[in-house]
Amino acid sequence: MQSMPRILVVAGVVVVAGLALLSLYTVLALNWSYSDGERTGYLQKFSRKGWICKTYEGELAMTTVPGVAPILWDFTVRDEAVASQMNTLVGQRVVLHYEEHRGLPTSCFGDTAYFADRIQALDYSVPAEQPASPTSR
Numbered sequence: 001m002q003s004m005p006r007i008l009v010v011a012g013v014v015v016v017a018g019l020a021l022l023s024l025y026t027v028l029a030l031n032w033s034y035s036d037g038e039r040t041g042y043l044q045k046f047s048r049k050g051w052i053c054k055t056y057e058g059e060l061a062m063t064t065v066p067g068v069a070p071i072l073w074d075f076t077v078r079d080e081a082v083a084s085q086m087n088t089l090v091g092q093r094v095v096l097h098y099e100e101h102r103g104l105p106t107s108c109f110g111d112t113a114y115f116a117d118r119i120q121a122l123d124y125s126v127p128a129e130q131p132a133s134p135t136s137r
Contacts, residue, residue, distance in 0.1 A: 003069045009012060010114075020021060022105065025105065026104070026105055028104070029101055029102070029103050029104050030101060030104070030109065032085040032101075033099035033100060033101055034102045034113075035099070035122075036097070036098060036099040036100065037072055037097070037098065038095055038096065038097050038098070039060055039095070039096050039098065040062065040093070040094070040095050040096075040122070041060040041061050041062035041063065041070065041073070041093070041094070042060070042061045042063070042070075042091065042092065042094070043058065043059075043060060043086060043089050043090050043091065043092060043094050043096075044059045044060065044061040044072070044090075044091075044092050045058060045059040045090070046058040046059075046083075046086050046087060046090050048083070049111075050108075052108070052111075053106075053107070053108035055077075055078075055108075055109070055110045055111065056076065056077040056078075056083040056086070057074065057075070057076055057077075057110070057111050057112070058074070058075050058076075058077065058086060058116065059072055059074055059075075060072070060073045060074075060075065060094075060096060061072070062092070066135045073111045073114070074111065074114070075096065075098060075112055075114040075115070075116045076110025076111060076112045076114065076115050076116070077110075077115065077116050077117075078109070078110065078115055078117075082116065082117060082118065082119060084124060085119055086119055089119060089121055090108055092121050092122075093121070093122045094119050094120060094121050094122060095119070095120045095122060096118070096119055097116065097117055097118040098114045098115060098116045098117065099114075099115050099117060099118075100113050100114055100115075101113055101115060
């Protein structure tokens with residue numbers, strides 16, 4: 001009967017070590033990006049969703065030529081300030097900066113591997129006419 005508590009101790013150590021390794025892996029996967037870049041398109045959809053783990057999910061419609069069906073690109077947002085900014089830009093043409101984090105162990109961090117961390121609205125306003133220079137007549 002003395003070996004029974006030893007087995008429980010070994011099993012407990014194995015479980016704790018496994019959880020520690022999984023936690024370390026998750027922290028590394030969230031903080032070390034596989035790739036990063038920018039994508040431009042129309043912010044078509046943005047919402048907060050999930051049963052238990054609520055995440056911000058969006059969809060960018062990237063068009064190459066007017067009249068051609070857009071390519072839809074799904075992304076996740078982790079930062080509340082960026083999510084708030086995106087809510088005001090739905091329907092507008094934007095540039096998103098993202099980082100790709102592959103191999104996350106659960107979907108509680110987001111539905112996609114692409115995490116948008118910055119957004120910039122593209123301004124297509126026409127510049128004001130420049131006054132004629134004194135030398136031109």
